[in-house]
Amino acid sequence: MTHPKVQAMRVLVTGASGRVGRRLVTALQSDGHWIRGFDVIPPPFDPTLDDLALGALHDLEALAGAIEGMDAVIHLAAFMSWLPSDEGRLFETNVRGTHDLADLAARHGVKRLVFASSGEVYPELAPVRLPIDESHPTLPTSAYGTSKLLGEEIVRAYGRRSGLETCILRFAHTQSPEELLDPNSFFSGPRFYVNAKLRQLRKLPASPAVARSIEALEAVATSEERHYIGCSADGLPYRMGICDVRDMVHGLQLALTQPAAAGETFNIGPAESFDFGRAVPYLARATGLSTVTVPLHTTAYHYDTSVDKARTVIGYTPRHSIFDMIDAAIQWRDARPGEEAAT
Amino acid sequence: MTHPKVQAMRVLVTGASGRVGRRLVTALQSDGHWIRGFDVIPPPFDPTLDDLALGALHDLEALAGAIEGMDAVIHLAAFMSWLPSDEGRLFETNVRGTHDLADLAARHGVKRLVFASSGEVYPELAPVRLPIDESHPTLPTSAYGTSKLLGEEIVRAYGRRSGLETCILRFAHTQSPEELLDPNSFFSGPRFYVNAKLRQLRKLPASPAVARSIEALEAVATSEERHYIGCSADGLPYRMGICDVRDMVHGLQLALTQPAAAGETFNIGPAESFDFGRAVPYLARATGLSTVTVPLHTTAYHYDTSVDKARTVIGYTPRHSIFDMIDAAIQWRDARPGEEAAT
Numbered sequence: 001m002t003h004p005k006v007q008a009m010r011v012l013v014t015g016a017s018g019r020v021g022r023r024l025v026t027a028l029q030s031d032g033h034w035i036r037g038f039d040v041i042p043p044p045f046d047p048t049l050d051d052l053a054l055g056a057l058h059d060l061e062a063l064a065g066a067i068e069g070m071d072a073v074i075h076l077a078a079f080m081s082w083l084p085s086d087e088g089r090l091f092e093t094n095v096r097g098t099h100d101l102a103d104l105a106a107r108h109g110v111k112r113l114v115f116a117s118s119g120e121v122y123p124e125l126a127p128v129r130l131p132i133d134e135s136h137p138t139l140p141t142s143a144y145g146t147s148k149l150l151g152e153e154i155v156r157a158y159g160r161r162s163g164l165e166t167c168i169l170r171f172a173h174t175q176s177p178e179e180l181l182d183p184n185s186f187f188s189g190p191r192f193y194v195n196a197k198l199r200q201l202r203k204l205p206a207s208p209a210v211a212r213s214i215e216a217l218e219a220v221a222t223s224e225e226r227h228y229i230g231c232s233a234d235g236l237p238y239r240m241g242i243c244d245v246r247d248m249v250h251g252l253q254l255a256l257t258q259p260a261a262a263g264e265t266f267n268i269g270p271a272e273s274f275d276f277g278r279a280v281p282y283l284a285r286a287t288g289l290s291t292v293t294v295p296l297h298t299t300a301y302h303y304d305t306s307v308d309k310a311r312t313v314i315g316y317t318p319r320h321s322i323f324d325m326i327d328a329a330i331q332w333r334d335a336r337p338g339e340e341a342a343t
Numbered sequence: 344m345t346h347p348k349v350q351a352m353r354v355l356v357t358g359a360s361g362r363v364g365r366r367l368v369t370a371l372q373s374d375g376h377w378i379r380g381f382d383v384i385p386p387p388f389d390p391t392l393d394d395l396a397l398g399a400l401h402d403l404e405a406l407a408g409a410i411e412g413m414d415a416v417i418h419l420a421a422f423m424s425w426l427p428s429d430e431g432r433l434f435e436t437n438v439r440g441t442h443d444l445a446d447l448a449a450r451h452g453v454k455r456l457v458f459a460s461s462g463e464v465y466p467e468l469a470p471v472r473l474p475i476d477e478s479h480p481t482l483p484t485s486a487y488g489t490s491k492l493l494g495e496e497i498v499r500a501y502g503r504r505s506g507l508e509t510c511i512l513r514f515a516h517t518q519s520p521e522e523l524l525d526p527n528s529f530f531s532g533p534r535f536y537v538n539a540k541l542r543q544l545r546k547l548p549a550s551p552a553v554a555r556s557i558e559a560l561e562a563v564a565t566s567e568e569r570h571y572i573g574c575s576a577d578g579l580p581y582r583m584g585i586c587d588v589r590d591m592v593h594g595l596q597l598a599l600t601q602p603a604a605a606g607e608t609f610n611i612g613p614a615e616s617f618d619f620g621r622a623v624p625y626l627a628r629a630t631g632l633s634t635v636t637v638p639l640h641t642t643a644y645h646y647d648t649s650v651d652k653a654r655t656v657i658g659y660t661p662r663h664s665i666f667d668m669i670d671a672a673i674q675w676r677d678a679r680p681g682e683e684a685a686t
Contacts, residue, residue, distance in 0.1 A: 091442055095493075099434055139503060146500035150438075150493050157489035160482060 008032040009111075011256065012070040014057070014101065015077030017043040019176045020116075020245055020252075024074065025049060027249045028256070038066045039077065057097030060104075067104045072112040072256055075101055075155075080144060084205055087143045094147035099154050106162035112262070114255045115155045117170045119267065120145030124240075124303055131304040134170070134265050152265070165262040167255040172243040172269030172305055177320075177328035181287055183225050192283060194226045194292070201298065209297040220292040227284050227291040229276045232300035237277040237293070240301045241270045244320035244328075251316050258314040266310040273304045274322045282323055286330045351375040352454075354599065355413040357400070357444070358420030360386040362519045363459075363588055363595075367417065368392060370592045371599070381409045382420065400440030403447075410447045415455040415599055418444055418498075423487060427548055430486045437490035442497050449505035455605070457598040458498045460513045462610065463488030467583075467646055474647040477513070477608050495608070508605040510598040515586040515612030515648055520663075520671035524630060526568050535626060537569045537635070544641065552640040563635040570634040572623045575643035580620040580636070583644045584613040587663035587671075594659050601657040609653040614661045616647045622665045629673045 011028055015021040016037025025035050025047040036051040037043065043052075055062025057077055067073065079086070079093035098115065105113050121138045122145075128137055140146045152168050159166035179185035180192070189196030198217045204210050220226065231237045251268035255261045277293075284291045310316035320328075354371055358364040359380025368378050368390040379394040380386065386395075398405025400420055410416065422429070422436035441458065448456050464481045465488075471480055483489045495511050502509035522528035523535070532539030541560045547553050563569065574580045594611035598604045620636075627634045653659035663671075 087446065091439070095442075096434070096439065099438075103430065140500060141503055143500075143504070146496065149496055149500075153489065153492055153496065157483060157486075157492075160484055161486070 008034065009071040009256075010034045010036070010069060012036050012038055012053075012066055012073045014038045014066075014073070014075045015116075016047070016049065016052070017041050018076060019179075020174065020248055021076050022047045023176075023245055024076070024249050024252055027253060031253065031257075036066060036070065038063070057093055057101065060100055063100060064104050064108075067101075067108045067110060070105075070108070070110055072114070073101065073105050073110055074114045074116075074252060074256060076116045078116065078148075082142055082144060083203060084143075090143050090147045094144075095150045095154070098151035102155050102158040102164070106158045106164045110164060112165040112167065112256065113155060113158075114167045114169065114252060114261075115151060116252075117152050117168050117265075118145060118148045119170050119172050119269070119305055121149040121152065121170060122305075125300060127303050131306040132267070133306040134267055134309050159263060167261040167263075168265040169251055169255055169268045170265065171248060171251075172241045172267070174243045174245055174248050175325065176245045177325040178332045180283060180326055180329040181333055192227055192280060193289075194221050194228045194294070196225075197228065197230075197296075204298075207298075212297040216294050216296065220294060225289055227280050227287070227289050229280045229291060229293040230296045230299070230301070231276075231293055232302065233295050233297055235293075235295065236300070236302055237275055238301040239273050239275050240303055241273045241305050242322055242325070243269045243318070244325050247318040247320055250318070251310060254310075254314040254316055260313050264309075264313060266314065266316070267305050267307050268310055268316065269305050269307050269318065270321065271307070271318045272321075279322045279326070283326050286326055286333075350600075351377065352414040352599075353377045353379070353412060355379050355381055355396075355409055355416045357381045357409075357416070357418045358459075359390070359392065359395070360384050361419060362522075363517065363591055364419050365390045366519075366588055367419070367592050367595055370596060374596065374600075379409060379413065381406070400436055400444065403443055406443060407447050407451075410444075410451045410453065413448075413451070413453055415457070416444065416448050416453055417457045417459075417595060417599060419459045421459065421491075425485055425487060426546060427486075433486050433490045437487075438493045438497070441494035445498050445501040445507070449501045449507045453507060455508040455510065455599065456498060456501070457510045457512065457595060457604075458494060459595075460495050460511050460608075461488060461491045462513050462515050462612070462648055464492040464495065464513060465648075468643060470646050474649040475610070476649040477610055477652050502606060510604040510606075511608040512594055512598055512611045513608065514591060515584045515610070517586045517588055517591055518668065519588045520668040521675045523626060523669055523672040524676055535570055535623060536632075537564050537571045537637070539568075540571065540573075540639075547641075555640040559637050559639065563637060568632055570623050570627050570630070570632050572619045572634060572636045573639045573642070573644070574619075574636055575645065576638050576640055578636075578638065579643070579645055580618055581644040582616050582618050583646055584616045584648050585665055585668070586612045586661070587668050590661040590663055593661070594653060597653075597657040597659055603656050607652075607656060609657065609659070610648050610650050611653055611659065612648050612650050612661065613664065614650070615664075617665045622669070625666055626669050629669055629676075 011033050017039040022043045034050045037049045038053045053066035123139045155166050179188040183189045183193040183196045190200040354376050360382040365386045377393045380392045381396045396409035466482045498509050522531040526532050526536040526539045533543040
């Protein structure tokens with residue numbers, strides 16, 4: 001069904017098989033666009049693509065073939081890891097891959113390139129000021145955040161040097177609602193579940209902070225999974241924003257189509273941060289698990305990110321709070337009782 | 344001879360065989376440092392290195408061997424080109440090469456990494472404000488300038504994430520005095536000589552601006568080489584700074600040794616910009632060539648760069664104006680009459 005106000009485009013979505021990508025594909029098709037997906041694997045479920053180009057970002061020939069004939073590109077594909085052993089691959093996939101993609105897009109006459117960056121380009125654990133808006137210094141502390149900052153600069157440079165319109169979206173931490181109830185989810189697990197967090201920390205290089213955090217979690221770990229409320233050493237609970245994947249898709253749709261998005265960089269996230277001390281007990285009512293508060297020395301998330309620029313310039317209106325997301329997760333679970341045992 | 348105030352270090356200089364590198368090596372040895380050079384070719388003349396490691400930046404094994412045991416690294420090696428066909432190599436050498444070097448330096452416990460960046464990280468042809476200081480927006484318009492900006496962000500990120508002290512120097516256009524009299528010099532030729540500029544422009548991709556510039560130069564080209572004073576379409580002569588390589592070496596020495604340089608970014612250039620309308624006639628007195636004023640539509644260099652931060656923070660004191668450089672070039676020529684015919 002073509003949205004009356006938006007001109008239909010041929011859009012390449014990289015990372016089309018990911019949890020954001022596959023939802024974006026469906027939304028863009030509803031808007032009337034023709035979508036080619038690019039990914040290393042086909043989408044696991046949901047979207048029926050108009051075309052699928054299988055390949056990795058480092059396969060220049062596959063990438064060039066995928067970009068051929070496209071009006072726009074939404075570049076979601078990226079490698080995510082915080083392990084030191086993965087730093088080479090972060091550079092290869094996120095920096096070189098974005099360079100090659102932007103270069104091809106400029107040469108092939110693509111009209112607009114939307115790049116999925118990350119709030120990790122900011123020093124989220126040590127913000128210079130709050131809330132973090134787009135003028136906050138970009139001082140990434142992780143290799144992942146650095147790879148995204150480099151991707152941004154590459155995309156901006158191609159925008160200045162060619163007819164390519166670019167838009168950079170810095171995404172908040174993002175979740176798909178149904179992940180919230182799943183301790184094995186890559187994103188939700190370590191964020192809300194004691195044993196999942198322990199498994200994550202044990203993979204990190206040894207350091208005094210990591211050792212103290214592991215010790216604190218081990219003291220409360222039980223064979224049955226438990227929730228934890230992460231807090232700093234002095235007891236301040238985590239406070240941060242988590243963006244519902246549906247709001248992220250809304251932001252991507254606007255970045256693709258709004259004239260005012262051209263050449264701009266926007267934070268995309270929830271309307272406001274939430275306090276883990278309030279959200280985790282709400283989540284626990286859905287999971288039936290017990291909850292403990294644990295000081296974690298490795299991270300002390302406590303920040304707010306402003307999405308005012310995206311609201312003002314392109315009409316971004318985030319709709320989903322963490323409580324909405326938990327409610328949606330419960331609805332999703334209750335509609336699929338047969339799958340519950342598998343999670 | 345050890346400089347009494349500076350602790351001797353083992354320093355790796357990448358690009359040690361280049362025109363800056365080989366002069367830097369000699370200066371650092373005079374300060375008492377032990378120098379290992381890294382380059383794809385041995386130095387053509389002048390420096391006697393303490394150690395030479397031959398290799399390219401993309402040869403990780405050679406690079407790792409070169410960094411082993413070093414207290415500090417000065418990273419001058421880079422690829423320079425403004426041809427679209429060279430953009431892939433610019434990324435490979437300047438971005439990936441700097442990434443691999445910084446990664447190895449952090450892992451090998453190097454104390455300080457000095458990175459040679461460029462004034463091309465600024466939009467020199469369209470400055471937002473003048474003079475251009477370090478807080479000026481970094482909006483490179485060339486692939487070379489972009490590769491240097493990406494190198495900066497990589498180096499800064501490693502500085503934040505490891506014990507590595509970093510210092511970034513943004514170099515002005517730089518010349519070695521003796522190049523000024525040489526129409527075949529990669530740097531001086533297209534900057535001051537009609538036929539050399541024509542040859543450079545003819546290699547660029549066709550565009551209306553390039554075509555108009557070629558036409559303007561062809562109108563004044565003669566079989567004997569001539570000087571030109573480049574100016575904008577409305578007759579404003581070029582105004583920019585050119586840094587004497589000796590001042591650049593002075594800046595590098597300070598970046599290596601001054602405690603206050605750690606974590607900082609400095610413009611390094613001459614004390615002030617000069618007007619080509621004054622400098623070219625002074626140069627013509629030395630070459631005996633005639634001079635014409637030519638409006639060039641491809642470039643309209645007219646900017647000033649401030650080195651006040653380097654002056655204040657690390658005591659940088661540039662000594663050489665364009666007129667000093669021309670005087671030095673004449674002295675150099677007059678001391679080598681037998682070589683004159685060869686240039």
